Amino acid sequence: MPLLTVFTPTYNRAYVLPQCYASMCRQSCKDFIWLVVDDGSTDGTRELVQSWQREDNGFEIRYVYQKNQGMHGAHNLAYETIDTLLNTCIDSDDYMPDDAVEKILHFWQSCPQREDVSGFMALDADKSGRILGTPLPDVHEPITSYDVYYKYGVKGDKKFILRSDLTRLYPYPIFPGEKYVNLATKYSLLDKDYKLWMLNEPVCIVEYLPDGSSRNMIRQYFRNPHGFAYSRKLCMQLPFASFRFRFIQAMHYVSSCLILSDRRWLADSPRKALTILAAPAGFLWWLRLRILYRKEKEET
Numbered sequence: 675m676p677l678l679t680v681f682t683p684t685y686n687r688a689y690v691l692p693q694c695y696a697s698m699c700r701q702s703c704k705d706f707i708w709l710v711v712d713d714g715s716t717d718g719t720r721e722l723v724q725s726w727q728r729e730d731n732g733f734e735i736r737y738v739y740q741k742n743q744g745m746h747g748a749h750n751l752a753y754e755t756i757d758t759l760l761n762t763c764i765d766s767d768d769y770m771p772d773d774a775v776e777k778i779l780h781f782w783q784s785c786p787q788r789e790d791v792s793g794f795m796a797l798d799a800d801k802s803g804r805i806l807g808t809p810l811p812d813v814h815e816p817i818t819s820y821d822v823y824y825k826y827g828v829k830g831d832k833k834f835i836l837r838s839d840l841t842r843l844y845p846y847p848i849f850p851g852e853k854y855v856n857l858a859t860k861y862s863l864l865d866k867d868y869k870l871w872m873l874n875e876p877v878c879i880v881e882y883l884p885d886g887s888s889r890n891m892i893r894q895y896f897r898n899p900h901g902f903a904y905s906r907k908l909c910m911q912l913p914f915a916s917f918r919f920r921f922i923q924a925m926h927y928v929s930s931c932l933i934l935s936d937r938r939w940l941a942d943s944p945r946k947a948l949t950i951l952a953a954p955a956g957f958l959w960w961l962r963l964r965i966l967y968r969k970e971k972e973e974t
Contacts, residue, residue, distance in 0.1 A: 676734075677779060679758040679838070680770070681709040683748035686717045687766035695726055697769035697879075703776035704732040711752045714742030744853030746846035746901075749860075753842045760793065762835040767881050771799075774877040778835055781873045791816050792868035793836035799876035806830040809874050816869035819861045820912070824919060833878045840864060847904055854898035856905040862912055892966050896933060903930040910945045921955075924948045928956025929963060 682694055691710075698708050710723050723737045740751050749763070760782060764770055781794065794816075798806040807830015810822065822828045844863045846855045895902060906927035910920050924945060931939035943949040 675758060676705045676707055677759045677782070678706040678775060678835075679709050679756045679761045680706055680764055680775070681711055681752040681756065681761060682764050682766055683711045683713055683745055683752065684715060684719060684766040685713040685742060685748075686715045686719070688715065688717045688719045688722050690767050691719065691722065694764060694766060694769045697772070697774075698733065699731050700772045701733070701770065701775045702773045703779060705779065706775050707734045707736060707758060709736045709738070709752060709755060711748045711755075712737065712739040713744070713748040713751075714740065742853070743848055744855070744898075746855040746857060747848055747853075749857065750845045750848075753838065753845070756838045756841075758838060760835055761838050761841065762833060762877070764878055765880075769879050771876060771879060777873070777875050778877055781871075781875075782835070785871050788816070790868055791837075792840050792864045792870060793834060794871035794873050795819065795822065796833045796835060796873040796878075797876040798831045798833055798878045798880045801879060801881065803876070805876060806880060807832075810872040812874070813872060816871050818865040818869055818914070819858075820865050820914060822870075822872075824916065831880060834861065834870075835873075835877075836864075840868065847901075849898070849900040849904075852898040852901050854894045855901040859905045859908050862909055865912070865914070892963065892970055895930075895963060896967050899930045899933040903927055903934065903936075906930060907942075907944055910943070910948065920945065920948060921952050924952035925955040925959055928953050929960040932957065932960040933963075 680698070684691055712719050720737065720739065723735065727735045727737065736755070738751055738755050740747070752761070752763070762778070778796070785794070795810055797810065800806060808828050810828060810832065811817070811826040841860065844860050846859070906923045909915065909923040910927065912920070927943065928939060928949065940946060940949060
């Protein structure tokens with residue numbers, strides 16, 4: 675059994691998925707499983723992946739399907755399916771450098787095995803090889819992802835390589851009619867009890883396509899208010915977070931409740947005093963989002 679599963683959630687991305695597959699075939703180390711999680715595609719994704727499964731590519735390809743539930747729902751299915759020690763997500767519009775699997779396995783095997791470690795973080799890069807954001811902190815002990823972004827001030831998307839037994843502990847909630855919950859909520863929950871090693875090497879090449887969630891965040895905000903409110907409520911309760919961080923989460927929670935016209939916004943808040951304090955800012959943010967959302971719809 676390989677140590678690593680690379681999983682790829684996909685929804686109607688048959689036009690770009692071959693780029694990801696080609697990068698799997700080029701890996702210098704083939705000791706991994708590629709799991710394609712089809713989140714309700716209707717564009718021939720199943721047949722495409724099945725054709726790859728018949729090829730002699732040197733690694734195992736698995737395919738699972740579910741009705742469309744959104745990115746977080748596809749992650750839930752992946753974690754239910756994975757049976758390797760480690761996993762990492764490579765999105766359908768992204769791909770891996772040729773030595774990424776080799777780097778991941780070598781780094782993990784060189785790290786001290788500790789029960790309080792959930793995995794490690796690595797870098798994302800663009801097609802030119804330029805690192806997205808800033809490097810990870812040069813530390814010799816594991817730290818939390820919160821510390822990475824809020825203590826050391828790291829910027830930009832990063833790649834998480836995590837223990838599969840731990841990722842299964844925190845499934846994302848599914849809200850009827852919504853298709854988005856912030857994936858970082860899982861990392862915040864893991865931060866309560868576990869830490870991460872740092873690998874300052876790129877293991878993913880990222881490309882933000884026009885139909886990707888990263889470029890449609892304002893729209894996501896309005897289409898998935900329950901999901902946004904859930905993640906903000908969770909982050910408001912993080913015991914290790916700064917007051918500023920928790921205030922910002924409360925502000926966003928208020929704005930999501932305004933989108934929902936939720937009269938129980940204060941009663942349902944886990945931090946009522948903080949929510950009252952953040953309410954004016956949350957109202958102003960809601961007004962700004964409405965303007966941005968209206969402009970976005972007019973442009974499309």
